[in-house]
Amino acid sequence: MILSIASGKGGTGKTTVAVNMALSLKDVQLLDCDVEEPNVHLLLHPNINEEKSVYVSTPQVDEELCDHCGKCGEFCQYNAILVSSEKVLVFLELCHSCGGCVIVCPGKAISEEQHRIGTLKCGSTGDLEVVYGELDVGEPMAVPVIREVKRRIESDKTVILDSPPGTSCPVIETVKGSDFCVLVTEPTPFGLHDLRITVQVLEDMEIPFGVVVNRAGLGDKKVYEYCEEKNIPILLEIPYRRKIAELYSKGIPFSSEMPEWKEKFQTLFDEARKLAGK
Amino acid sequence: MKIGVSSSGNNMEALVDPRFGRCPYFVLVDSESMQFEAVPNLAAASGSGAGIQAAQTITSKQVQVLITGNVGPNAFRALSAAEITVITGASGKVREVIEKYKKGLLSETREPTVRGHFGMGAGRGHGRRRGQQ
Structure with a gap:
């Protein structure tokens, strides 16, 4: 349940x-999904036994291989990539890490880089298992951290x-x-x-x-x-x-x-x- | 020279729209012949990154000078990367601001003039902790 x-x-x-x-x-497993301002742990003081960084993939453009065709920018639904005749600009805060730009690039000029956005913490208070995430200050995308928290769900x-x-x-x-x-x-x-x-x-x-x-x-x-x-x-x-x-x-x-x-x-x-x- | 103006309408007599990313049209004017082309701004309805998408439109139309009311940080970064001269604070009809520019009455902007999401209007952002005590 x-x-x-x-x-x-x-x-x-x-x-x-x-x-x-x-x-x-x-x-019970209690998962605090308010990763922008988690507070379950303030009431429960869990002993933390696991802590790990949460990363997202963001595009990295190799200007040597790029011919500025603009396909990546057209594909991106979040307008995270701008292609001018000289340069490609990636706006990381808008990227939703779908990886689509990597796939559509005909010149294979885009690779993915790991970008840290937060922390996952797991622990317990007595028998109660507590999991929460913390989004790093300045990072706008909470969803990937929430997803990481929810990956710990044990449905039984x-x-x-x-x-x-x-x-x-x-x-x-x-x-x-x-x-x-x-x-x-x-x-x-x-x-x-x-x-x-x-x-x-x-x-x-x-x-x-x-x-x-x-x-x-x-x-x-x-x-x-x-x-x-x-x-x-x-x-x-x-x-x-x-x-x-x-x-x-x-x-x-x-x-x-x-x-x-x-x-x-x-x-x-x-x-x-x-x-x-x- | 090709000058782009953020506009509330699709002709030279329309008023300048102060919003860059979310204006309905860009009127692109050849400053020598005063011939113009109106391009709908597809970014106007965009959920996020409107300024960047609008900058992409301006860039792909080979505009050299952009005249508008305000630009946000992302749009400014994008326009600068494309080496487009940005002029802000403009108002009046499209034809009038082009004339002013040609007379040298408008000067280039070196930094964004508003924060992000400026042109979204009240209540369009990601309301979240409103009303929390």
Whole structure:
């Protein structure tokens, strides 16, 4: 069972839900796919036993062999290559490492170079396996690092994926292939606005999903009305409580101090599994 | 000399579009004969790298001087590599800016005038951490 936790809006509590759920279950892999700003490890302090660099392939043009025919530039859908009559310019930050330019070059003037973009870290906290990625500062392409994190999925285990916020490429890469997606929102106009966008994405991707309302009691009823109208199950509400916030501010997953919540997270997982048909 | 102008329309009376990468047309003018050709800018709808794609269009049309409103860092690097003279800050009709250039009233730009994604408009970027507390 692969379960992803996403939200649309940032700061709604994805990591809170992912970490607390992971701590409430057995035989779990928790993968932090927010490689631009990973934070699962800040709450779990895993012992890291493996660390490796993540590389992407980028084109290197041999000007001696290049006759400036321009086929590579025409092929590139991301406009990462410009061919003038004298020079070829490669814009690494736009390259998606598809390797197409190498294939289409008739003069075999393009080769691939390895370019480091981040780090993969694997470790554990007790029985809980933790994997996360860190994108290097200044690197714009998060997806290859996320892919590397997801390569560690062992599908016979319970796999929880903590997604980045938003609905752009890194989120799509994270939730792709999930059996179920938990959308964490807060009952505010901002929470609802971004929840709607994320719902559209998941409907398009045909991934079953349900909602967790965090900071329940705050804001208004519009998130509930929307979910009822759309027939989206609300799987759990986490109240807007000072104690939960205080524990979070100290970096403590609240279910470890409030053990009654472990059961609620187990129920959340069971519901998700049922809805996923697993 | 062939001069390219980023334009909001496909003729000499159209207004200069201040965006280089995402203008709808380039009007390419022969400064001696004042004959022109309008080329649609295919980069206008591009997801990313519009400035580079637009620079590729300008380069393959053998333009020597480009007149526009602003250029971003990637477009500027691309245009410089192709040894195209870049003039920014232009406004008014295409015909007027060509005349100004011919009178020597416009000067070359040595660096990008805006950051990347400038011409995308509000809400077109990769919104991500908006609203995060």
